[in-house]
Amino acid sequence: MWETIRDVATAICLVAGSLMSFAAALGMLRFPDLLSRMHAATKPQVLGLLLLLTAVALQTASWGTVPILVFAWLLQLVTAPVSAHMVSRAGYRTRHLKRETLERDELDAVVTAHSDRVD
Amino acid sequence: MRQATERERRVRHVKAVLRRRRRRFAVELPLIVGMTLLWGSMWIDFSAGNLIFGFLISLGIVSAFRLPPVHISGRFNLWQALRFVLWFLGDVLVASLQVFRLALFRGPRVRSAIIGVPLRSHDDLMVTLVAHTLTLIPGSVVVEVDRRSSTLYMHVLNVATDDDAESFRASARNTEARLIRVMGTRAQLDELKKEDA
Structure with missing residues (x-):
């Protein structure tokens, strides 16, 4: 009985987690520019990885492995935003963005004001 | 003597x-x-x-390996931290599904915006934590940080109107408020209470 419940829960976690990876791939393909693609590339993994690691924890069913799984998730949480920020920042600075997809850009004025001062 | x-x-x-x-x-x-x-x-x-x-x-x-000096408040509220983690997981779940939906149905026609969010706190650690949390929640990414005015410039997915932009700014400042309740200084906490009153 418990075995079945555990297996079903594991299956749900695995499928849902993989769906998050699918969402990431879909977003990479369909979103219009670098900055919106960054959302798809980095984010669904926060939830996706959590679901996949939960599936691993359910199947191994030993408390010993839980801490290392938690650390795997936490380290992902600590590092993913840094790379997302660095790529977005570099992309913005090198003008790899489509202005027409932006509803507004409050950073533009700040950057222009600053570069005027430098000149 | x-x-x-x-x-x-x-x-x-x-x-x-x-x-x-x-x-x-x-x-x-x-x-x-x-x-x-x-x-x-x-x-x-x-x-x-x-x-x-x-x-x-x-x-x-x-x-x-010496770390650069960080200012920590010395306060840490365990109950608020627990609430923060639960809220964060809920928000990540909802936002992940939203981004999925956008990728499926909106795709290349998605509109976004770069929005400046002025924060209350000027602590490096607090600004970093807020930026990190906001970046982890799908739909928003930190593009630039103005350290002097402690303003985060964020790229936000699916912003079409001024109302959308304002509601994002409010939710970002709400995230900061939650973090201040977990580990902000006394002074920041008092300021928060004054704001709510």
């Missing part, structure tokens, strides 16, 4: 050194504990001997 002042000065100096060391230890302690736990979990062995060895290695790492 002269002797006494000399001794007083020396005592004051020793006290200052001790205070500085204690403050540094308060910053490093969570790091050391975290690294010791990481060591234990990587060996899947939480026996005393293994943990003590991990503790010694962490101590070595912390004293060999």
Whole structure:
């Protein structure tokens, strides 16, 4: 009985987690520019990885492995935003963005004001 | 008389050194504990001997690689932290599904905006934590940080109107409020209460 419940829960976690990876791939393909693609590339993994690691924890069913799984998730949480920020920042600075997809850009004025001062 | 002042000065100096060391230890302690736990979990062995060895290695790492000084408030509210984690997971779940839906149905026609969010706090640590949390929640990414005015410039997915932009700004400031309740300074907390009143 418990075995079945555990297996079903594991299956749900695995499928849902993989769906998050699918969402990431879909977003990479369909979103219009670098900055919106960054959302798809980095984010669904926060939830996706959590679901996949939960599936691993359910199947191994030993408390010993839980801490290392938690650390795997936490380290992902600590590092993913840094790379997302660095790529977005570099992309913005090198003008790899489509202005027409932006509803507004409050950073533009700040950057222009600053570069005027430098000149 | 002269002797006494000399001794007083020396005592004051020793006290200052001790205070500085204690403050540094308060910053490093969570790091050391975290690294010791990481060591234990990587060996899947939480026996005393293994943990003590991990503790010694962490101590070595912390004293060999100095971190830049961070200002910590010394406050940490466990109940608020628990609430924060639950809220964060809920938000991540909802936002992940939203981004999925956008990728499926909106795709190349998605509109976004770069929005400046002025924060209350000027602490490096607090600004970093807020930026991190907001970046982890799908739909928003930090593009630039203005450290002097402590303003985050964020790229936000699916913003079509001014209302959308304002509601994002409000939710970002709400995230900061939640973090202040977990580990902000007394002064920030009082300011928050005044704001709510």
